[in-house]
Amino acid sequence: METMLVKMVSITKKFPGVIANRNVDFELKAGQIHALLGENGAGKSTLMSVLTGLYMPDDGEIHIKGRKVSFTSPRDAISAGIGMVHQHFRLVNSFSVAENIVMGSSSEGFLIDMHEAEKKLAAFSEDYGLNVIPKAKVWQLSVGEQQRVEIVKMLYRGAEILVLDEPTAVLTPQESRELFATLRRMTDRGKGVIVITHKLQEVMENADRITVLRDGQSVATFNVRDTNPKELAQAMVGRDITGSYELPEITKCETILQLKNLSAYGDRGQIALKEINLAVRRGEIVGLAGVAGNGQKELAEVIAGLREVAGGKLHFLGKDYTGKSVRQIVDAGVSLIPEDRLGTGLVGSLDAVSNSILKNYRLKDAGRGWFINWRSVRKCTDKLVKDYDVKLTRLEAPVKLLSGGNLQKLLLAREMSNNPEIIVAVYPARGLDIGAIETVRNTLLKQREQGKAIVLISEELEELFALSDRIAVIHEGEIMGTVDRDCLDLNEIGMMMAGERKELANGRVASS
Amino acid sequence: MAGLLAVKGRALTIEKRGDISKAAMILNPILSVALALLVGGTFLVLTGHDPLEIYSTMLKGAFGSAYGLSETVVKAIPLLLSGLAVSVAFRMQLWNIGAEGQLYFGAIAATWVALFHADGSRIIVLSMMVGAAFVAGGLWAMIAAIPRAFFKVNETITTLMLNYVAILYSNYLIYGPWKDPEGYNFPLTAIFPESAVLPVLGTSRIHFGLFFGLAAALILYVALWHTKWGYEIRVIGESPVAARYAGMNIVKNILIVMFISGGLAGIAGMAEVSGISQRLQPGLSPGYGYTAIIVAWLARLNPFTMLGVSFIFGGLLVGGYTMQTSGLPAALVSMLQGAILFFVLGGEIFTKYRLVLTGGDRKEV
Numbered sequence: 001m002e003t004m005l006v007k008m009v010s011i012t013k014k015f016p017g018v019i020a021n022r023n024v025d026f027e028l029k030a031g032q033i034h035a036l037l038g039e040n041g042a043g044k045s046t047l048m049s050v051l052t053g054l055y056m057p058d059d060g061e062i063h064i065k066g067r068k069v070s071f072t073s074p075r076d077a078i079s080a081g082i083g084m085v086h087q088h089f090r091l092v093n094s095f096s097v098a099e100n101i102v103m104g105s106s107s108e109g110f111l112i113d114m115h116e117a118e119k120k121l122a123a124f125s126e127d128y129g130l131n132v133i134p135k136a137k138v139w140q141l142s143v144g145e146q147q148r149v150e151i152v153k154m155l156y157r158g159a160e161i162l163v164l165d166e167p168t169a170v171l172t173p174q175e176s177r178e179l180f181a182t183l184r185r186m187t188d189r190g191k192g193v194i195v196i197t198h199k200l201q202e203v204m205e206n207a208d209r210i211t212v213l214r215d216g217q218s219v220a221t222f223n224v225r226d227t228n229p230k231e232l233a234q235a236m237v238g239r240d241i242t243g244s245y246e247l248p249e250i251t252k253c254e255t256i257l258q259l260k261n262l263s264a265y266g267d268r269g270q271i272a273l274k275e276i277n278l279a280v281r282r283g284e285i286v287g288l289a290g291v292a293g294n295g296q297k298e299l300a301e302v303i304a305g306l307r308e309v310a311g312g313k314l315h316f317l318g319k320d321y322t323g324k325s326v327r328q329i330v331d332a333g334v335s336l337i338p339e340d341r342l343g344t345g346l347v348g349s350l351d352a353v354s355n356s357i358l359k360n361y362r363l364k365d366a367g368r369g370w371f372i373n374w375r376s377v378r379k380c381t382d383k384l385v386k387d388y389d390v391k392l393t394r395l396e397a398p399v400k401l402l403s404g405g406n407l408q409k410l411l412l413a414r415e416m417s418n419n420p421e422i423i424v425a426v427y428p429a430r431g432l433d434i435g436a437i438e439t440v441r442n443t444l445l446k447q448r449e450q451g452k453a454i455v456l457i458s459e460e461l462e463e464l465f466a467l468s469d470r471i472a473v474i475h476e477g478e479i480m481g482t483v484d485r486d487c488l489d490l491n492e493i494g495m496m497m498a499g500e501r502k503e504l505a506n507g508r509v510a511s512s
Numbered sequence: 513m514a515g516l517l518a519v520k521g522r523a524l525t526i527e528k529r530g531d532i533s534k535a536a537m538i539l540n541p542i543l544s545v546a547l548a549l550l551v552g553g554t555f556l557v558l559t560g561h562d563p564l565e566i567y568s569t570m571l572k573g574a575f576g577s578a579y580g581l582s583e584t585v586v587k588a589i590p591l592l593l594s595g596l597a598v599s600v601a602f603r604m605q606l607w608n609i610g611a612e613g614q615l616y617f618g619a620i621a622a623t624w625v626a627l628f629h630a631d632g633s634r635i636i637v638l639s640m641m642v643g644a645a646f647v648a649g650g651l652w653a654m655i656a657a658i659p660r661a662f663f664k665v666n667e668t669i670t671t672l673m674l675n676y677v678a679i680l681y682s683n684y685l686i687y688g689p690w691k692d693p694e695g696y697n698f699p700l701t702a703i704f705p706e707s708a709v710l711p712v713l714g715t716s717r718i719h720f721g722l723f724f725g726l727a728a729a730l731i732l733y734v735a736l737w738h739t740k741w742g743y744e745i746r747v748i749g750e751s752p753v754a755a756r757y758a759g760m761n762i763v764k765n766i767l768i769v770m771f772i773s774g775g776l777a778g779i780a781g782m783a784e785v786s787g788i789s790q791r792l793q794p795g796l797s798p799g800y801g802y803t804a805i806i807v808a809w810l811a812r813l814n815p816f817t818m819l820g821v822s823f824i825f826g827g828l829l830v831g832g833y834t835m836q837t838s839g840l841p842a843a844l845v846s847m848l849q850g851a852i853l854f855f856v857l858g859g860e861i862f863t864k865y866r867l868v869l870t871g872g873d874r875k876e877v
Contacts, residue, residue: 306756329760340759347751354743358758361743370739 003030003085004066005161005192006082011060013046020046021059026211028161028192030394033183036196037204038213039459040293044196045244047213048163051194052084062081064161069217084156084163089146091138097121109137125152126187127256128347143268144175147320151182162186163194170203170268171294180206198236198292200229201498212236233461233494247469248449250283255318256453257422258304262312264302270284272298274477275312280422281455285444286482287468288457291497296457296478297339300426303337303455305329306312316422330359335420339412339427341404345411348400352392356381380417388413388439412443423447424455428490439468461493475499540862541810544855551855552848567834573828580834581714586788588826589718590615590797593780594724594804595822596732597649597814601773603736604749606766610656610671611777612801613678614649618778619785620682621648623701623792626708626785627690634707640710641782642724648773649778652678657770661763667770675801678851686792701792710787721783723821728776729815736815744768777801798829810856 006028013021021043028034029246038043043367051054051062055070062069064080071077074084091100118134130148136483138146138338147167150334154162168176183206203210204224211234212219257280266272272295280286282327301307302314303325316332324332327342338344346355357366357377364378367373381395386406392402399407401485408428415423425444429437441469444467458464465473465488473496481502483493486508496502526830539638553563574584601608621644655674685701692702710720736742748755748762755762759803780800785792807825811817832845 002514077830146582304757305759318546325759326756327761331760340753343751344753347747347754349750354746358745358747358754361758366740370741370744372740485640501583 003048003190004028005064006194007063007066008051009061009063011057012064013043013055013139015052015055016458018216021050021057022096022110022216022462025049026218027221028194029209030190031187032208033180033187033193033206035210036194036205036213037200037203037210037232039114042213042236043216044213045165047396048084048165048194048196050081054161054374074208075352078157078159081158082163083157083159083161085147085154085165085167086393087165087167089150091146091149093137093139093233095138096134096136096345097132097136097149097152098139100149101134101156117382121152121156121417124156126226128152129153130182144172145177148182148400149173155186155261159191161192161194163196165196166198167195168197169198174255176202176390200232201293202307203232204229205286205449229498230491230494234490247445247467250449254282255279256282257318257455258313258315259303260313260315262299262302262314263310263364264307265310266295266298271310272477273310276477276479278455278472278479280455282451282453283448284469285448285454285456285467287464287471288455289461289464289471289472289493289497292459292475294314296474297426298477299474300336300338300424300455300457300467303329303422303424304334306336314345333419333421335423336420337361337415337423337425337428341407341411342400345408346399348399350409351396352385352390352399353378353381353395354411356384356417360418384413384417385410388425398473403433405432405439406430408436409439412440415493416443419454422453424457426457427458427459429458429460463491473497473502521666540859541856544859544868545852546853547855547859548848549852550627552844555847558588560613561840566840569785569838570828570835572829574702578716580830581719582713583830584823584826585722586775587829588724588822589721589787590780590784590800591804591822591825592805592818593721593783594777595807595818596652596725596728596775596815597776597780598801598804599808599815599818600736600745600776600807601702601730603813604745604765604769605752606657606660606770606773607815608653608656608671608773609654609668609805610674610774610801611804612799613675614652614774614777615781615784615797615801616675616678616682617652618645618775619792620647620678620685620781620797621645621778622708622782622785623685623690623704625658626704628703630705630708632707633849635705637705639787639831641786642779643779645782646775647778649781650773650775652778653770653774654767654798657767657774660770661766663871682792682796683794686794690792692791699794703792704786706800708786709790710783712787715787719787721780724779724783726819728779729819735814740875777804779852803829806852810852 004027008024010023010025011021012019012023024043024047025045030503033165036047038044043058045079046055050057053074056072064073064082069076069080071080080450084493086206090102098114098121101110101121102114102117121132130152132148132152133144134505138149138318141149151162171179187193195207201400207224208234209223210222210227212232214236222232234291259276259277259278261275261277263271263275264273276470278286288296288299298307302309305324305328309322313320316334318330321329321332331419342430347358353374357372360366361372366377377396385392385395390402390406390409390413392406399410404411423444428440428444432440444454444456456467469485470482472482473493475497480496480500483489483502549567554565556566561611573582574580594615597611597614598608622641625641625644626638629640633781653671656667656670659670660667689717690701692700693700695702710818712719736745744755744760744765748765749756751761769824780794784796789796803825807821809817828845828848832842835845
């Protein structure tokens with residue numbers, strides 16, 4: 001009989017204004033790799049933080065190997081045999097591998113026999129096929145090696161249950177394969193592994209069971225052999241792709257935004273965009289579909305001038321803007337609605353009035369010469385806030401006190417007030433309530449009617465299907481193809497998101 | 513967040529407050545100073561002194577007479593100028609700990625003008641001294657600012673280290689090339705000519721540097737809150753990511769702000785040599801550049817609040833001297849200053865966070 005390692009019953013976790021988990025049930029069996037699948041904000045990380053003792057649930061029970069537990073700290077969870085490997089490693093760079101692993105381990109006494117520990121460790125890592133060198137310093141290791149150190153650390157502390165948060169996000173494909181081989185060796189020895197991810201392909205290849213979370217609720221649990229990527233994708237994004245908007249016909253001849261063979265590097269120096277070709281015309285919304293982390297963020301940043309162009313050209317209104325400064329690009333009429341509203345798009349500690357001129361403070365609108373005319377700025381802000389129905393107690397309160405929806409409305413209000421030519425919206429509706437989502441969508445549609453060129457980056461296919469004239473699909477920094485609104489097909493888009501080129505995906509759908 | 517103290521499923525945790533209340537912002541420094549005086553008082557009792565008597569001597573010494581008051585203002589002038597200097601940098605999260613050295617370089621440059629180029633009317637010589645001091649202080653700050661702006665070299669360390677260089681260089685000049693040939697070999701420069709000495713108020717020692725301080729506070733206030741440049745500085749300070757997104761030039765502003773910061777500290781140095789000592793001499797500043805850091809924080813970087821805070825700290829210095837003349841160690845005064853900073857910065861956390869009991873019933877502590 002299979003042992004039940006973890007049983008979470010009806011877990012509810014609330015944060016001010018959000019229910020992150022609502023009556024979520026979750027079970028992990030010994031000897032299995034269990035994937036926790038869901039979009040950003042679906043509640044995966046919260047659920048695992050509850051399991052690993054970082055958060056205390058507001059409601060619900062946790063049983064470990066049949067025994068009911070209540071964790072008040074990560075230490076409790078570790079002593080119950082639960083180890084977590086975070087996305088950002090918790091290692092001391094200047095320490096050796098062995099030192100990192102022994103450090104903080106409760107089984108050690110006051111004095112540590114490093115030599116003994118190193119020997120133990122070497123034997124241990126060989127057993128699991130985890131090739132770590134005990135004497136190496138952490139800063140000398142690659143990201144994949146550091147991850148192995150984290151895993152060994154958890155095993156060393158006696159973890160029976162290993163939780164990994166997006167483990168392959170930082171790995172090369174080769175390293176990913178090695179990682180899953182290691183995880184498989186662990187489950188063969190009766191341990192249990194939970195992998196938080198949103199990569200469908202990886203889940204299909206490596207997991208035994210899959211639980212899909214959406215909006216803080218558990219949608220379903222599948223055995224991997226009884227399901228397919230399409231079913232999982234639908235469970236992740238919600239079944240119905242309806243509620244499409246009527247897009248009024250607009251003559252869209254003039255190309256305003258053009259990327260020609262554009263390449264760029266990511267934050268870690270990897271190639272993030274590979275020879276992208278994309279043209280957006282006046283009065284057109286081009287949706288960019290793709291699983292998160294496939295180059296969407298980098299694409300938006302390149303257009304906004306925030307990321308260097310490594311190759312190719314960037315044209316606005318027929319003029320070359322490759323390598324131009326952010327300021328020149330802003331002045332050219334490019335508006336970025338960033339993913340990170342508070343922090344990038346708005347300054348949290350400043351008030352709505354100050355935030356309202358972030359983009360146009362240099363212009364006459366903000367005041368003549370060197371000075372800012374706060375009185376007139378305040379009046380304009382007041383109008384913007386009313387027009388976009390931003391709910392705030394007073395204009396002078398720091399904007400960090402606003403809810404996500406109101407922040408986004410304020411951000412949209414500001415960006416649209418500058419009358420941009422090109423709008424790049426990155427996950428503009430993520431985490432918002434229905435009302436704010438409507439505002440976002442209506443704003444984009446209105447801008448489309450006014451003849452703006454819009455790039456809409458979203459993880460929600462429903463949103464993309466509803467709003468886009470065309471959808472381009474990005475996978476590992478390459479455009480897999482572009483599909484017109486009239487020919488949209490969920491399966492085809494899904495295939496392309498998983499990395500098949502349009503021609504192939506098309507053929508596959510037609511023959512099925 | 514993990515519990516600080518966990519007992520049976522309950523834990524005492526720190527939680528971020530929403531809006532920071534006005535009352536907390538005002539009460540915090542007052543309570544902090546009170547606590548610091550209490551701790552200082554405990555030390556005084558332990559060393560066999562009567563704290564009430566000592567505190568009242570201090571108060572009387574600093575604020576109890578016309579002479580005391582004027583001396584307090586005299587000390588407040590360099591504190592105000594260098595407090596303003598560091599606060600501009602702090603606002604942009606540039607940790608300029610080098611006001612002391614920048615002050616010395618300002619003094620050196622002013623002395624150079626006074627000793628070698630003082631032929632002209634008083635107003636021209638003094639203007640030249642102010643200009644030279646500003647540029648010298650600013651350039652001295654640039655040595656730390658350039659690596660900071662282009663290579664992210666930690667400016668806290670470089671500005672601090674440059675202080676020692678500046679002080680030693682000033683000593684080199686005083687003991688070496690600039691030593692007064694008629695000064696009986698004392699380590700002093702020649703006394704400044706009349707045209708290089710700042711005018712004073714009546715018969716007091718309060719010199720024209722006071723107006724430099726007041727003007728600087730006013731200009732900084734207007735620049736920071738009412739100009740486009742000041743807006744950039746505040747946005748960069750609060751959120752560099754948002755500043756970049758808005759197309760602001762962060763590197764350029766780091767250089768500008770550090771130059772202004774160093775320049776203001778330089779003017780503090782000019783005011784000291786021209787208004788007080790009237791020559792360059794060792795020990796020009798009893799650590800004004802460091803005390804200025806405390807002043808700037810206590811004033812929450814607000815130029816107008818800084819007027820009051822530097823006055824109080826001037827009083828603390830003068831009160832300290834009064835106590836020394838009545839036989840108390842100077843270290844006690846430094847300790848009191850330290851205690852005040854400790855409690856104010858420590859108290860800061862309670863304006864931004866609050867303690868919360870979690871697990872069982874949620875209750876604020």
